[in-house]
Amino acid sequence: MGDGFGSRAFRFSSRHVVTVLLLAPAAAVFFGLFVASLSFFFVQSFWKATTFRVVPDFRPFNYVDVIAGYGGPLLRTLSMGLIVASVTTMTAFFFAYVVRFSLGRFGPAALLVALTTLFGGYLVKIYAWRTILGADGIINSALLNLGLIDAPLPFLLFNLGAVVVTLTYYLLPLAILPLYGALSDIDETELAAARDMGAGALRTILDIVLPQARPALMASFALCFLLAAGDYVTPAMVGSPGNAMFGNFIQSQFGLRMNTPSGAAMSFTLIAACMIVLAAVGSGLRRWLQPR
Amino acid sequence: MQSPWSPSASLSRRRLLQGAATIGAVSAFGGVARPAFAADPKRVSYVGWEGYDSGFHVGSFLADNNATIDTTYINTSEDMTTKLRSGGVGTVDLTTYNHMYNPLMGEAGLLTALDVKRLPSFDKLLPQFKKMAASESDGTCYGVPFTFSSCALLYNPKKIPVAPTSWKDFLKPEYKGRVALFSDMLTNILVWAPVATGVKDPTRMNKAQLDQTIEMLITLKKDHVRAMPASLGDGAELLIRGEADMIMGWEPMVSWCKAKDVEVKIAKPVEGTWAFVDTFNIAKDAPNLELDYAFVEQAISVEAQAAFGNANLLGVVNADAVKSLTPEVKALYDFDNLDAYFQHARIYPRMFGTESDGEHVTYDEVLDGYERFLKA
Amino acid sequence: MPPDALLRLDGVTRRYGDHVAVAPTDLSIQAGDFFAILGPSGCGKTTLLRMIGGFVAPSAGTVWIDGADVTRLGPERRPSGMVFQNYGLFQHMTVRQNIAYGLKLRREPRARIDAAVDEMMDLVHLRHLADRPAPQLSGGQRQRVALARALILKPKVLLLDEPLAALDLKLRKTMHGELRALHQAIGGTFILVSHDQSEVMTLADRVAVMDGGRIVQEGSPRDIYTKPADAFVSTFIGEANVIPGIRRGGRIDLGPDARLDHAGRDGPVNIMLRPEQMELDPPSGAPSLEASVVDLIFLGPFTHLHCALDDGVRLLVHLESRKLATFPAPGGRVRLGWNPSEQLVLDAP
Numbered sequence A: 001m002g003d004g005f006g007s008r009a010f011r012f013s014s015r016h017v018v019t020v021l022l023l024a025p026a027a028a029v030f031f032g033l034f035v036a037s038l039s040f041f042f043v044q045s046f047w048k049a050t051t052f053r054v055v056p057d058f059r060p061f062n063y064v065d066v067i068a069g070y071g072g073p074l075l076r077t078l079s080m081g082l083i084v085a086s087v088t089t090m091t092a093f094f095f096a097y098v099v100r101f102s103l104g105r106f107g108p109a110a111l112l113v114a115l116t117t118l119f120g121g122y123l124v125k126i127y128a129w130r131t132i133l134g135a136d137g138i139i140n141s142a143l144l145n146l147g148l149i150d151a152p153l154p155f156l157l158f159n160l161g162a163v164v165v166t167l168t169y170y171l172l173p174l175a176i177l178p179l180y181g182a183l184s185d186i187d188e189t190e191l192a193a194a195r196d197m198g199a200g201a202l203r204t205i206l207d208i209v210l211p212q213a214r215p216a217l218m219a220s221f222a223l224c225f226l227l228a229a230g231d232y233v234t235p236a237m238v239g240s241p242g243n244a245m246f247g248n249f250i251q252s253q254f255g256l257r258m259n260t261p262s263g264a265a266m267s268f269t270l271i272a273a274c275m276i277v278l279a280a281v282g283s284g285l286r287r288w289l290q291p292r
Numbered sequence B: 001m002q003s004p005w006s007p008s009a010s011l012s013r014r015r016l017l018q019g020a021a022t023i024g025a026v027s028a029f030g031g032v033a034r035p036a037f038a039a040d041p042k043r044v045s046y047v048g049w050e051g052y053d054s055g056f057h058v059g060s061f062l063a064d065n066n067a068t069i070d071t072t073y074i075n076t077s078e079d080m081t082t083k084l085r086s087g088g089v090g091t092v093d094l095t096t097y098n099h100m101y102n103p104l105m106g107e108a109g110l111l112t113a114l115d116v117k118r119l120p121s122f123d124k125l126l127p128q129f130k131k132m133a134a135s136e137s138d139g140t141c142y143g144v145p146f147t148f149s150s151c152a153l154l155y156n157p158k159k160i161p162v163a164p165t166s167w168k169d170f171l172k173p174e175y176k177g178r179v180a181l182f183s184d185m186l187t188n189i190l191v192w193a194p195v196a197t198g199v200k201d202p203t204r205m206n207k208a209q210l211d212q213t214i215e216m217l218i219t220l221k222k223d224h225v226r227a228m229p230a231s232l233g234d235g236a237e238l239l240i241r242g243e244a245d246m247i248m249g250w251e252p253m254v255s256w257c258k259a260k261d262v263e264v265k266i267a268k269p270v271e272g273t274w275a276f277v278d279t280f281n282i283a284k285d286a287p288n289l290e291l292d293y294a295f296v297e298q299a300i301s302v303e304a305q306a307a308f309g310n311a312n313l314l315g316v317v318n319a320d321a322v323k324s325l326t327p328e329v330k331a332l333y334d335f336d337n338l339d340a341y342f343q344h345a346r347i348y349p350r351m352f353g354t355e356s357d358g359e360h361v362t363y364d365e366v367l368d369g370y371e372r373f374l375k376a
Numbered sequence C: 001m002p003p004d005a006l007l008r009l010d011g012v013t014r015r016y017g018d019h020v021a022v023a024p025t026d027l028s029i030q031a032g033d034f035f036a037i038l039g040p041s042g043c044g045k046t047t048l049l050r051m052i053g054g055f056v057a058p059s060a061g062t063v064w065i066d067g068a069d070v071t072r073l074g075p076e077r078r079p080s081g082m083v084f085q086n087y088g089l090f091q092h093m094t095v096r097q098n099i100a101y102g103l104k105l106r107r108e109p110r111a112r113i114d115a116a117v118d119e120m121m122d123l124v125h126l127r128h129l130a131d132r133p134a135p136q137l138s139g140g141q142r143q144r145v146a147l148a149r150a151l152i153l154k155p156k157v158l159l160l161d162e163p164l165a166a167l168d169l170k171l172r173k174t175m176h177g178e179l180r181a182l183h184q185a186i187g188g189t190f191i192l193v194s195h196d197q198s199e200v201m202t203l204a205d206r207v208a209v210m211d212g213g214r215i216v217q218e219g220s221p222r223d224i225y226t227k228p229a230d231a232f233v234s235t236f237i238g239e240a241n242v243i244p245g246i247r248r249g250g251r252i253d254l255g256p257d258a259r260l261d262h263a264g265r266d267g268p269v270n271i272m273l274r275p276e277q278m279e280l281d282p283p284s285g286a287p288s289l290e291a292s293v294v295d296l297i298f299l300g301p302f303t304h305l306h307c308a309l310d311d312g313v314r315l316l317v318h319l320e321s322r323k324l325a326t327f328p329a330p331g332g333r334v335r336l337g338w339n340p341s342e343q344l345v346l347d348a349p
């Protein structure tokens, strides 16, 4: 310090060097792995596939084919993503809200319990839910033992409801974290002030809490939506039989059919459709939560 | 679609939970390189099902040949093709295609034509397999049979007192919601096409027959099926947990279920079923051709075959190895009357055509049909 | 309850576990009062105010506002409005939206809301900031928004929890003026919590002094200043010299050469004197003490003399500079006296 201009200049440039060095690995990963491979697939999505072979071409029709051939599964996948993301985000919000504003000193413990569900593999959780919902599962056994039913209820498993339950359980801790972070930043006094001005508890949540948690709501929603819409393992294992998701068809293009162009076009269609959905949800939230 | 028939799922029977990982996002190309332990051993590159490489570790085979094996386990057959097409030719030594793919892959220049005279154990193969190796692809052998099994109709005799006699029993109203298909394209088509249409060789069916088959599959899926398990382990789980009482299964599942105290029997539907025969192939331009022959020989040798069959409850091809099989395995594959077994579980000589011959459906058309089933 | 009491507390109590934050308290506040609750940190002021506003449920007792029992009502159903210690402005709203929020909840017509908000913004000088988002306001501006936001609902009682504590001295002085003007203009009932006695003196027409969860004295600021109930109140309101002594048989012994007549019970007592009630070189006959000068601070019209008695008791004397012929020098000895009619003798606890 205080050595005049030279040392100051040096400090500035060394700081820049440090910044660049710190950013370099992330940038390398981003451009090297993500951008490069995606652009490669994007180019391929316009190529032509013959039997087990791919030929450079320019075929925008690949995309038309995707919409015409897989519109149904795409819609089904997006709706499943929407349902799961909505249920999960709402549940996560109320959990985070209670932890933040109602539980007092027990809040952190409850949060910790919720986060411990992060442990355990993805497949283990799916099997756990099959065990819970299955014919000889906990729910059915309990109902049978209580004499409430005399045969296991078959409709607990292998349908959309089971998919939503399983994915919600899996995604919940991931959705809680950003929301709890956002709610921690909201001053409790604001809630008290709203109450003081005549707002009931629900009104306060709608007018004061949700608008300020909107970025986190959106982050949680997007996270859940993208993971749910891209998932085809859970639907295959607890969903309606053979109710294939868009991801199954993408995988089939890359795998069984070795049709990289079509697989790539489907991938980009899914990405674009997801972005459209998220943009719509985002602007809907923005409009809904705008102070009037 | 992933192939749930993939033995990788079946072989890990002690890890039923992980069995489903075959359909997960696990990379097919995350090969595990074994460290070298001898001075300059030759490295043989294996791209195939997990567990099929176990025969190489029987006895002192690797040490005797001063070789190590670099394994890349696959999740679907297509993974092998992808690997070979993307720079694998010239670096890959061994693959394990189902025999139906061999003519196609051989003609596409991905596999080496084998000289079976260089395999001393070849003569000991059961006649069915010797004939298969010699007759397919106009007499050129692109793969040596190594193991077999079939898609068996499994049922729980406690829940279904009378043994089913036809795959059509799946459609009976009393079993509605108690049956399970598998989610593998090839198996579903090859098993159900003869049921729906009476066609003898479903790889040679016409468009109308394919449509009929798909219609039947859609009916099954919509109105009768409880689940389409995602892997073999998953299928056995359905029987064990009582979610399904009758499934398209696989012989080893009988023993898996027994290990969980659930009795499961194999029915013999009149329409028969499809037999899977997996082979060992040497890739085109394999870097260690001489050594690769030794590897294939080892895979079909008596000791390796017996060990493999007993460990995995799978059929063996070496006639001399049959003696060393446990009674359990012998019974599963009816080794006392193998002809009857293969009369029931049929071997189809080759895949669907890739180009249209104007009469039979092509591979692509079958895939389109199957996707129609999935979308329905 | 007297017919004109707007707010009444009957035995209102709040306990947190074993800790009594507010001991049973009775209080009446008349309509139109500017009432102040004064006390040191942690004495229970906020808790008491929050029980009036409905944010904290009393452990016992009843809260009456305008003749109605509101003890069980939440804040949204009480005719009170609150300005919080840290304001609690809605961070995602502009000044205008913050002020309009309460009226919008009441579903008043848009035009009426706009007019009322404009009027309120004029009153608190915020018109030019109408569309500025809350996080971009200065401390004083925030305080005024909080005030306007509460006032626009015309609460029967406006509760102010140390609203000026976060402001610097100069701004606080300005805001004092504005608050007074507002109270006069609106004519509502204000209850102000503060631990700043000068603020209370400036603003309030009635004061309750709290200590350890109870109200120790209530009255006009002048009453409390001139007739503090005990030594705590005397030192808390304004500055005070407390000289300990012993009373025996109607005489109080303050030191070797200082005693004065004062009837009462035998035992230790405190004599309380404001700094301006003491003088240098008193006329003979007046009680006096000898002390040494510790420091002398010249403040223009006044001079503050810090002294110490020989037994260590500190004394502060405010002197009018123009009445001083000579300035005592630090280290020197002085004689300090007072007019016994101004002294306050309190039995020491």
Ligand SMILES: Nc1ncnc2c1ncn2[C@@H]1O[C@H](COP(=O)(O)OP(=O)(O)OP(=O)(O)O)[C@@H](O)[C@H]1O
Binding pocket: C016, C019, C020, C021, C039, C040, C041, C042, C043, C044, C045, C046, C047, C048, C195
């Ligand atoms: N939620 C609570 N739980 C337990 N104790 C509390 C709670 N709120 C307040 N207290 C205790 O009650 C007492 C009074 O608190 P209060 O906030 O009313 O003090 P205050 O007079 O407003 O202080 P300050 O001037 O510092 O704001 C304090 O000892 C405080 O620790």
Ligand SMILES: [Mg+2]
Binding pocket: C045, C046, C047, C085, C161
């Ligand atoms: Mg306070």
